[in-house]
Amino acid sequence: MTRPATEPLPTAETKHEFVEAMFDAIAPRYDLLNSVLSLRLDSSWRRVAAHQTNLKAGDRALDTCTGTGDFACELARWVGPSGEVIGTDFSREMLRWGEPKVSKFPNVTLQWADTQALPFPDGHFAAVTVAFGIRNVADTQRGLSEMARVTKPGGCVVILEFNRPKNPVVAWGYGIYQKLMPLIGGLISGKRSAYAYLPASIDAFHSREELAGLMETAGLHSIRVTDLNFGTVVIHQGLKGNKK
Incomplete structure (x- = not known):
């Protein structure tokens, strides 16, 4: 069961607009804060998650809730020059700040899209991913169903996301870190409320x-769960298609 959030969260009806405005506001310092708050471990988490996509040279991949495109750029290394990666986000400011980064990868494009209504045909991608973004989608089930829909049979969906550690000692330490996050995030970004929302959203998430x-409800099977960073970061991998 999800836990009550320690900070006020937007309602289901207002979450979409709230999250869009929040990420527009923190976009200029987003990459710096990711590095600081993860102790520069976030790139290694993305590498592990990218490995679980099973992508190969020439494949087409989609990274939803891409933010400034870090995970899309990581996927680009896997599909190679003959492949294609599209990164989508509904924060235009995040995409704008990501453009200089992805310009170094000719096989990556960024475009505006809502994960709850992806503008792509069924079965279009070999893999569909989301890194630290699925908990910000207003309707999680709808977002997952869309991600599964645009994944080709035999392809996979990979989710990299924060979660609550199961070890009580780690959970205690993580709780202290969550209390510090708004302070650090606020000092660097000037948007303390955004960095109060983020740990609260982790507590409230599935x-x-x-x-x-x-x-599974979205049509994926053979779900594989991998804990990273003492269980504070979790990868979910699911396959599209019929069970064998």
Whole structure:
């Protein structure tokens, strides 16, 4: 079960607009804060998650909630020059700040899109990913269903997301870190409320088991769950197609 959030969160009806405005506001310092708050471990988490996409040279991939495009750029290394990666986000400011980064990767393009209504045909991508963004989608099930829809049979959906550690000692330390996050984030970005929302959204998000269940409901199977960073970061991988 999800836990009550420690900070006020937007309602289901207002979450979409709230999150869009929040990420527009923090876009200029987003990459710096990711590096600081993750102790520069975020790039290694993305590498592990990219490995689980099973992408190969020449494949087409989609990274939803791409932000400034970090995960899209990581996927580009896997599909190679003959492949294609599209990164989508509904924050135009995040995409704008990501353009200089992805310009170094000719096989990556960024475009505006809502993960709850992806503008792509069924079965268009070999892999569809989301890194630290699925909990910000207003309707998680709808977003997952869209991600599964545009994945080709035999392809996979990979979710990299924060979650609550199961080890009580780690959970205690993580709780202290969550209390520091708004202070650090506020000092660097000037947007303390945004960095109060982020840890609160982790507390309120689905458990590992619940998220796996939502992926199955979306039509994915063989769900694989991998804990990173003492269980504070979790990868969910699900396959598209019929079970064998």
